[in-house]
Amino acid sequence: MNQDVLLQRGFYTIVALAGLGAMGAGLSSWGPAGLAFALFAFLTLAGALVCIWERSVVRSAFALMATFTGVAGFFALLGADFLAMAQILIYVGGILALILFGVMLTPPDMGERKLTRIGWATAIIGGGFAFVAVRVGGKVGSWAASPDELPAMETKARDIGIAFLHPEQYVVAFELAAYLLTVALVAAVYIARRRTGDFQLQEGQMEERA
Amino acid sequence: MVSTKEYFQNVWDALKTTAIGMRITGKYLMQKPITVQYPDERLPIPDRYRGIHYLEQEKCINCLACARACPIDCIEMDAIRHGKELEWVAFTLDYQKCMFCELCVYPCPKDCIHMGTEFALVTYDRSELNHDLLSFQGMGRGARIRMREAQAKKAAKEKAKAAAAAKKADTEKDADEPEAAGAGTGGDE
């Protein structure tokens, strides 16, 4: 068994054990909500770790699914079920499928990669920084909720709709976002447009491939 | 690019032809199926069906016409002739090769080989596909007695002949002993 495989198995073992430990800790301290929180945290972090660790690009992309799902879980735990569902619909169902679509078209030798030392260093430093920021922010600010006082899932889609369309609330922001997205869509279509307009390969290209 | 008229024409065509197709499939959904449940019900097999052969052994004269007509030589037949009677050794048809072309049926002078209506050739072993078409090894009872009599007569005749030959050989024994010994061993083989 070569070193790479060993390293990989060791990595996955550590991740899995950490996840189990986290879930146990969450369950013992906060009950079912804690278990769910720990599960989603594990999904998010493990997905992200596998995403940067895996040498195959496609596997990395698939690992993103766990991350996106975990984030959706956080939203759900925080009572924002609309956001949770939107996260899954857009990120897992749409964006991830697009990423995979692109990634699967890459040749295999480009698909294999290895994290360099600089990469590791960046990841560790960045992760540490983010962790510190979150801790400090939680201490300083008032936006860190502890999981045992989670809000109930009572969002009404109707309230969201009214908030978006009500003149006194977010209608301007909503409209602006809509215009921005429309412009972006039109621009994307313009850029990606095939100017020859047919599916036939040009003759020169054919010979080149043959 | 499609024009506006073409665009809506496409939408209309797609919906209309789909509806037409669904009407046809829906019509057949309501009708009685035409298939039969095979092992329980069977379709009638026509008289001329070219299935596994059968042989009218009493008529066959071992003339080899069918074997010769066969394009792939899958018929093998052998019989010992006792005057008019035949003692059958083998009449086999190798269904691993047979293409059921019926060419063996036409040349038969006695009209004794036919294509039957049996078609199932499933076996557990390929060697079982080499069918023996003989229904009985030999002849009927009367013929059997007649043949036995003929055989006994023949045997007696041969015995007498052999005795005569032995007497003759005895007298010439000294003259060509090695040759006789050689012939004896040849016969044993």
Added chain:
Amino acid sequence: MTPPLALTALPQEQVATTPNPGGNALLDLVNKIGPPEWIPDWIVALHAVGAGVGILIGIVSLIAMYSVWMERKVSGHMQCRLGPMYAGGWHGWAQTIADGVKLLMKEDMIPTGADRVLFIIAPGIVLASIFGALVAFPISYDFYFARMDLGIFMILALGSTTTIGVIMAGWASNSKWSLYGAMREAAQVIAYEIPLGLALMAPLITLGTFSLLDASALQSDWFGMKWAIFTNPANLPAFVIFWIAALAETKRAPFDLPEAESELVAGFLTEYSGIRWSFFFMEEYAAMFLMSVIAAMFWFGGFESPATWALRSAGVEGGIFFGAVCFVTLVIKAFAGVFLMMWLRWTLPRVRIDQVMTMGYKYLTPLALLCVLIAAVSEAVKSLLF
């Protein structure tokens, strides 16, 4: 400042309220039974969830089993055949059970060179996401796994994740045909989620709710026939668009390109066999059922029919019998949808991939937008007139 017209169209009170406004019916049931004090709450909750999952698995298996059987019978009779006739006696009703047992017994094969991990988890992801989507499937007004304000949104969201499983299966199989299937699936699902959601907007505007139970309750007038499809002119074309997009989402013919058997052998399913293969099929039939449930809920009155109206006016509301009638009504409507899908499948040829894209982007999306516009305008007009 007054709110815009669209918001005044539906006053808050019009959203019907059913007896149990939120939560998990199973959990309520467990709490009603009253477990001993010393058992922690979360264990009770986990058991309720476990029971829900068990019921869901049962429902999915039953739906898949009888949809497969129905598919074989329907296709058989459409093609002047009989379909399965032996297993179980009456018209081969146990054929799928026999097939399932066979699939369980089959050798578990993973091709050499396949990505083992992804190959194994792909059917799991596919099945898990359809289970997740089915959580929003209500059995009756009083019995449901989760009563959600966002039921339809959740079904669409979780239903769309099956794509990832299919892509994973296609890629992990290490077969070129599978890869083609996976790429087609990715392209197709991305293209058709837009018209699917947009077409669904028309009845959502008509009814004014995302919740499946509320949608059903809102259609209970007119002797149980105030179905959304009759109450707004945009809903019929929207239904046609939704149905086409639903066929594409569930990979059913004429949009079965990911597994196009005459082109890609079996697409992403080429290398799968045995129980893993059957997971994909369970997903396909459960998704068909789910799409039909959505159509039934938002276009065709959900639980409501003259039968439920009669019961309600006779004063029978709530209780097991009423629930059963609701459930049967919904299942009949849903299976009518499944039958329609089968009918289309056995009638139409397969569409080509560029035509799938053209149809999704150039035909269905603009027409669905038009439907949304018409629905909104006609709702506004209605609120002005009545």
Added chain:
Amino acid sequence: MVEQTQEYKPSIQPSEEGRVLPSGEREFFFDVSTSDLEVNMGPQHPATHGVMRVLLRTDGELVTGAQPHLGYLHRGAEKIGENVEWLQYLPYTDRYDYLAAMNNNLGYSLAVEALMPGLEIPRRATLIRTICAELNRIASHLIAFGTYGLDIGAFTPFFYAFREREWIQALFEKICGARLTYSYIRIGGVFNEAPPGWLKEVEHFCDVFEEKWKEYYDLLALNHIFVMRTKDIGVITPEMAYDFGLTGPMLRGSGIDFDLRRDMPYMDYTEIWEAGAYQIPLGSGEKGTLGDCWDRFDVRVKEMIESIKIVRYCLGVIEPGPVLGDVPKVIKVPPGEAYVGIENPRGELGHYSHSDGGKVAVRCRVRGPSFVNLAVLEDLMPGTLLADSVAIIGSTDIVVGETDR
């Protein structure tokens, strides 16, 4: 995972010089080149209609090259013809185009009869031959129709086609005893007289088939999806059709009016043509371009109804009489050589037979239409989508038994 046919180059590279568009505009966008994928379509593939193998080179869904490979079903049929007696070769002819065995029998018999000037074929035999050949053309086109539906993705027409095909097979079973490899039309006539009532049954079949035929047309040929799938795909221009020596529906689908039944007449087809009993359907470019897959399909479907007309004519003029000419049991053919081409469902089936006066042919050569028609694939496939390549293979209506012989 992805087999590479060339060395890896960075995926995104600028085009060396932009192409000039018809509008005069110069195009400057990055040429995103994906790596080519070589796929074996076949020998075991649902779309290849038997054990044919096409090596496809694809760029995504786009086919950039196609190379048909043959020989998976080669059985040395021609060599067998030089080793068995004249009549004994007849069952082998069944087996090259197994979907139109009657026509193969007919072609071979005509080729041998051409060497036997003294042999007179009774009129009844000729008419029964015509009926059988045309019924078999219908049966064969029904397969082409059904399997083309399968290729495009519609299952149900296949079963409807098989329903009628089974009927034809049952008719053949009654007249000769076999359902697929008939060996019915023989040198000098046909093997058996038609059983009593058989001709009535054929007439009944014609009546029913005409109704069903309309359904086929509505269900598949005019279906919008089907039309979209097949129009403008695999266009064979008339020049191309000449150059490749295509025959049969492949040629007529390109609009070239050439049918051996009329233009190189054999048997009594001249008489039937002069009686105005049948037309020759041609590709019209009605739905798309002239010579596309839809045209070829359309020609086949319409030929079925023309065959019904021929059968009806024959049923009208047939009279009792002998069905076999004066042929000895062991046929000896006078020395000479002959080539007879007949209109098989797939095109010109030519039999060349060369005799030195003995019981066995000196040379037996077969020109199979599928083999010749196959060659055009290599030119048709590049530039189409993967699904189109399936449609194109289907529209050539290959029978691999005949391609490889």
